[in-house]
Amino acid sequence: MTMLSVMLFWLFGLSSIDSFPADKRIPADTITISGVCWDVTTGMDLKASVTALVNGKRRKVGESNAAGHFTFQISDSTQALSFEVDGYPTKTIPVTRVGKMNANAQFMISVPVINRDSQQVARTYQLIDKPADKPRSLGKTRNVYFRVLHARTFRRIPATICFMDSRRGRTECVELDSAKVPSFVRLNPGEKMTFDVRADGYQPYRGELVVGQSGAADDLYQIKLLPLYNVLAVSYDMPANQKFRYEFRYATNKHFMSRLNVPIRFFDWGTFKPGQDYKFLTTTLDGHVVADETFRMGPGLNLAMFRLNRPGQSPLIGTEAQPSTFFDSTILYFDQSDYSLRSEVKGKLDTVAWRMINRRTMLGRITGYTDNVGERGLNMTLSEYRTRVVAQYLRQKGVGANQLSSSWKGSDAPAAPNDTEENRAKNRRVVIRFFTR
Numbered sequence: 001m002t003m004l005s006v007m008l009f010w011l012f013g014l015s016s017i018d019s020f021p022a023d024k025r026i027p028a029d030t031i032t033i034s035g036v037c038w039d040v041t042t043g044m045d046l047k048a049s050v051t052a053l054v055n056g057k058r059r060k061v062g063e064s065n066a067a068g069h070f071t072f073q074i075s076d077s078t079q080a081l082s083f084e085v086d087g088y089p090t091k092t093i094p095v096t097r098v099g100k101m102n103a104n105a106q107f108m109i110s111v112p113v114i115n116r117d118s119q120q121v122a123r124t125y126q127l128i129d130k131p132a133d134k135p136r137s138l139g140k141t142r143n144v145y146f147r148v149l150h151a152r153t154f155r156r157i158p159a160t161i162c163f164m165d166s167r168r169g170r171t172e173c174v175e176l177d178s179a180k181v182p183s184f185v186r187l188n189p190g191e192k193m194t195f196d197v198r199a200d201g202y203q204p205y206r207g208e209l210v211v212g213q214s215g216a217a218d219d220l221y222q223i224k225l226l227p228l229y230n231v232l233a234v235s236y237d238m239p240a241n242q243k244f245r246y247e248f249r250y251a252t253n254k255h256f257m258s259r260l261n262v263p264i265r266f267f268d269w270g271t272f273k274p275g276q277d278y279k280f281l282t283t284t285l286d287g288h289v290v291a292d293e294t295f296r297m298g299p300g301l302n303l304a305m306f307r308l309n310r311p312g313q314s315p316l317i318g319t320e321a322q323p324s325t326f327f328d329s330t331i332l333y334f335d336q337s338d339y340s341l342r343s344e345v346k347g348k349l350d351t352v353a354w355r356m357i358n359r360r361t362m363l364g365r366i367t368g369y370t371d372n373v374g375e376r377g378l379n380m381t382l383s384e385y386r387t388r389v390v391a392q393y394l395r396q397k398g399v400g401a402n403q404l405s406s407s408w409k410g411s412d413a414p415a416a417p418n419d420t421e422e423n424r425a426k427n428r429r430v431v432i433r434f435f436t437r
Contacts, residue, residue: 034071035109041118046085053080076101088113096298099305107233108265120207125220141186143218151224159199187211232267238308251277272297332430339385353397365433368408371424380410
């Protein structure tokens with residue numbers, strides 16, 4: 001199996017809520033979970049064994065079939081799930097329940113993992129990588145270079161590496177930035193070191209290295225980190241043969257993460273943040289409320305059960321959700337001096353395209369920006385390219401050309417000061433502002 005099965009998983013997760021195998025007798029306190037465990041590097045589905053932590057005790061609840069798919073049942077008192085794959089670190093995920101569960105609670109999840117051989121890669125630091133003022137090794141010490149990357153997008157990320165010296169009983173930490181030039185530390189040749197890598201919003205990693213494995217040459221270690229697994233899986237209890245509009249938004253403002261005419265079953269990492277309050281709002285297509293719930297996102301896997309009432313006569317309160325007064329914006333980020341679309345950006349644009357295709361009165365104003373690195377004229381051109389590639393992607397997905405307008409501002413309108421790499425990354429963006437005719 002390849003990444004195709006993962007794509008099909010998302011497709012069925014969006015379009016169907018009856019794709020689970022039937023179970024004639026399911027206890028009232030049982031939750032059914034189906035999904036895949038897959039390698040972020042190869043896209044291959046993996047055979048996983050699943051263990052549940054219930055009241056402090058662990059028990060095996062299921063495993064993947066030959067195709068890499070699993071279906072298992074857990075009780076609603078489950079505290080965590082562990083996924084074990086040969087050759088991979090065990091992935092343990094805390095479980096948070098949102099709302100009251102029942103025997104019809106069925107969820108779909110996708111669990112990404114990364115092989116240790118892929119997560120830590122060592123190679124000789126080639127001359128082409130080195131800055132002109134590359135520091136020389138001093139005395140008996142050796143320069144060891146590090147670069148930390150997002151495991152799925154390969155984007156460079158700032159991180160902290162701490163080295164544990166068991167002989168001296170001390171720990172030394174080094175801050176790594178996200179610049180193109182890797183950071184380095186000086187270590188003694190032949191020394192075996194254990195180190196921890198941590199970055200905000202990412203799962204920590206512990207590895208080992210032996211200094212000077214490349215002989216007289218310097219070593220470069222590339223460490224790939226997976227984002228924290230904070231996801232939302234949703235099960236819907238709804239009237240049959242009814243069409244609704246499903247909206248997930250912040251509880252404190254009008255901005256939303258999703259608004260579609262199909263029920264989304266699974267929201268990947270980064271969509272919702274633990275500790276924040278969100279609102280689930282569902283209406284009929286003519287604006288009658290059938291569900292209005294506020295929930296708080298917890299860490300790990302959040303299982304939410306939402307119940308939709310039969311359509312009543314009470315209209316939707318507030319005009320912000322009416323089609324004629326819809327406003328929102330989406331921000332897309334780009335790599336330095338680049339206008340190609342990241343995978344997560346394409347995912348956002350797919351959602352945007354779906355919304356605009358289903359609402360032909362919805363318009364999008366696309367504006368491109370850059371940071372202040374380089375000449376102003378070149379930045380203006382780069383922001384134009386970013387704008388055009390976003391517009392082209394939406395048109396290829398079926399959005400009408402008359403629904404889109406474009407502009408670009410180069411580095412003239414920064415969202416943050418261009419004083420750090422973190423802030424400059426916020427300025428390498430395209431903003432899509434939505435409005436109606």
